[in-house]
Amino acid sequence: MTEKTDSSEQAPLKDSRQERLKNALRENLKRRKQQTRERSRTGDAADERPPPGADDSGA
Structure with a gap:
């Protein structure tokens, strides 16, 4: 019977x-x-960033 009170709570x-x-x-x-x-107002500054994984680590 406590299940009903628990579910209602x-x-x-x-x-x-x-x-x-x-x-x-x-x-x-x-x-x-x-x-x-x-x-969009700032001229798509995201386009200036290199794509992910295009770092210069040389790995």
């Missing part, structure tokens, strides 16, 4: 976790969109 916890995750994802998306806008 976990429901609000699950909902609050879902809300936190939803808000975190939304904020992350906003931040990524803002970064994309800033990069």
